[in-house]
Amino acid sequence: MGIESGLHLGFQEQISTGLTASASPILDEYDRVIVAFSGGKDSLACLLHLIDQGVDRSKLSLHHNLVDGRESTLMDWPVTEAYCEAIAKAFGIPINYSYRVGGIEREMLRQDSATAPVSIPTSTGVNRVLGGNGPLGTRRKFPQVSASLQSRWCSSAGKIDVFDRYLNNEEMFLDGKTLVVTGERAQESRSRANYKQFEPHRTDNRNGTKVKRHVDHWRPVHAWTEHQVWDIIKAHRVNPHVSYLLGWSRASCRACIFSGRNQWATLREIAPQQFNTIAAYEREFKVTIHRKMSVVAQADAGTPFECDPFWVEVANSHEFNAPVFVDPWILPPGAFGESCGPT
Ligand code: SF4
Structure with a gap:
């Protein structure tokens, strides 16, 4: 390095x-x-x-x-x-x-x-x-x-x-x-x-x-x-x-405002409660996060990532019980992926 x-x-x-x-x-x-x-x-x-x-x-x-x-x-x-x-x-x-x-x-x-x-x-x-x-x-x-x-x-x-x-x-x-x-x-x-x-x-x-x-x-x-x-x-x-x-x-943030369609679609699948709360706030405020599309419309237009249920469970937990060091180390699926996030 x-x-x-x-x-x-x-x-x-x-x-x-x-x-x-x-x-x-x-x-x-x-x-x-x-x-x-x-x-x-x-x-x-x-x-x-x-x-x-x-x-x-x-x-x-x-x-x-x-x-x-x-x-x-x-x-x-x-x-x-x-x-x-x-x-x-x-x-x-x-x-x-x-x-x-x-x-x-x-x-x-x-x-x-x-x-x-x-x-x-x-x-x-x-x-x-x-x-x-x-x-x-x-x-x-x-x-x-x-x-x-x-x-x-x-x-x-x-x-x-x-x-x-x-x-x-x-x-x-x-x-x-x-x-x-x-x-x-x-x-x-x-x-x-x-x-x-x-x-x-x-x-x-x-x-x-x-x-x-x-x-x-x-x-x-x-x-x-x-x-x-x-x-x-x-x-x-x-x-x-x-x-x-x-x-x-x-x-x-998992529900980052800059999330792309596929991220919203995946969030809806792996954390429906979090997604639905955000969608409900958008309806209540009558103002969406994205200028043109609600999070529901974005999720509808997206394709959820293929998620390993084990890691979904880890993600939704308040404990981290997986190992910190891993061998062999494998490049995660998200590496070099869609770069939606704060600028
Ligand atoms: S811009 Fe930053 S603080 Fe705002 S939702 Fe995205 S990650 Fe969270």
Whole structure:
């Protein structure tokens, strides 16, 4: 792998040399390295790459954002949290969780009310709740299929803002240097291709007068192809998230608003309750997720993936009882498949 090998420049050096496109951080300079871990292949590749680079595992942790919070089951794969937990345990790395209380569903159902508070981890191991006193507003519709984060507010309200609140409010981040690692790849979309590989994180405030917070952001797999991602997962023999084993090419929300027809058709087959709840909300709101087609029309036009009933059961469980490491390792059916997902 090692596509960044030989280029280990600090951020300031990159600014002066203009080498931001391909440089990488000096891992030893950081007091903590946090992988924003969705459970999907790209964040898994980030974790495995860090391990291959010899990162000090005592500084390493995983952070997962629960898009449904702890109250809803509308959007996500039931097994995702347990899978993330199993990966963390297998590699001996701590994991913590943040979420918007009530998840995407509560935000979607807002009527003359404020956006819900966030629950963020603390160093005591117990989450604390922040916010919830913003301006009143009404949504009463799904996030819309759009590149704009304002229309597809699920990413910002459910994930981006929640993670930022964690970094901005947890005292630990005022001490020393933090490296946040995320798995966006240029190959995924034009907008992701424009992301920098290494830059100060948006919560960075290293030059602040009152509050100083040094947070860098590294996207180690930004220049990788999907082949390289699967290669590193294969090299470590890690069982990928069950979504790939069922035919999905991404492990984002199971009911992602960007789902294609075949994904909606498969969701209807393997998780009818989740699908029907979404279809019922579309009818209630009289606004569909897709501009022209309801999820029912999309599912009708699609063809369900051929799913192994064993993996369907794993996917629908809140426990992950399958092995984390598998030998032989087999490329999952979802690899190199339909790439419907957030951009
Ligand atoms: S995965 Fe899809 S539905 Fe989930 S937050 Fe991202 S864009 Fe929204």
